Amino acid sequence: MTPEIIKYCISKGKVFLTKKQKFDHYIVPKLLLSIPIMFGLVSVIKFIQNHREFDKSLILWTLGGVVQCWLFFNLQNSRLKLKKIPKNLDNDKLKDIIQRTVHTQEWETYLNKENYFVAKTHPTPLSGSWGEQITIIWDNHNIYINSICDPDKRSSIVSMGRNKKHIKSFITQLNKASS
Numbered sequence: 001m002t003p004e005i006i007k008y009c010i011s012k013g014k015v016f017l018t019k020k021q022k023f024d025h026y027i028v029p030k031l032l033l034s035i036p037i038m039f040g041l042v043s044v045i046k047f048i049q050n051h052r053e054f055d056k057s058l059i060l061w062t063l064g065g066v067v068q069c070w071l072f073f074n075l076q077n078s079r080l081k082l083k084k085i086p087k088n089l090d091n092d093k094l095k096d097i098i099q100r101t102v103h104t105q106e107w108e109t110y111l112n113k114e115n116y117f118v119a120k121t122h123p124t125p126l127s128g129s130w131g132e133q134i135t136i137i138w139d140n141h142n143i144y145i146n147s148i149c150d151p152d153k154r155s156s157i158v159s160m161g162r163n164k165k166h167i168k169s170f171i172t173q174l175n176k177a178s179s
Helices: 001-011 021-023 027-050 056-078 090-107 163-176
Strands: 083-086 108-112 116-120 132-138 142-148
Touching: 001 132, 027 056, 027 116, 056 116, 083 163, 090 116, 090 132, 090 163, 132 163, 142 163
Parallel strands: none
Antiparallel strands: 083 142, 108 116, 116 132, 132 142
């Protein structure tokens, strides 16, 4: 991550994704959108062919589907949000806490730089997850953390509670060290 990307993440409060990662992250709402589009097209074609009024049930299916896609898109978007935690320790202590969490949670370090850290998990195929990506960014005043389904693997809409567990375990380690 470049300094510009880190600034973007902090200012937007979201994890940065590449174009391919964004495409994969939002693929499910995009695919779901094809269903109401199909209903809408069928409704328009029937109207043109029959010169009658629109089929109200098809219009309702179209609008209901679009609303569902919009809600699911917002859900996927909210999963990118960074959780903001006030920073009350120095960078060396923070890096020690991160390494302790990496060890206890069996994360694999992906990037470990001066002011950010990215880890990934590789659970077993029967675990119900393709893996997660944990991102931790910090500046002089705050720590920002996020855990999402790994954007470099197959699109996944559920993490079976693992994303919350990753964030909670880091915050627990952080609270232990701050006490």
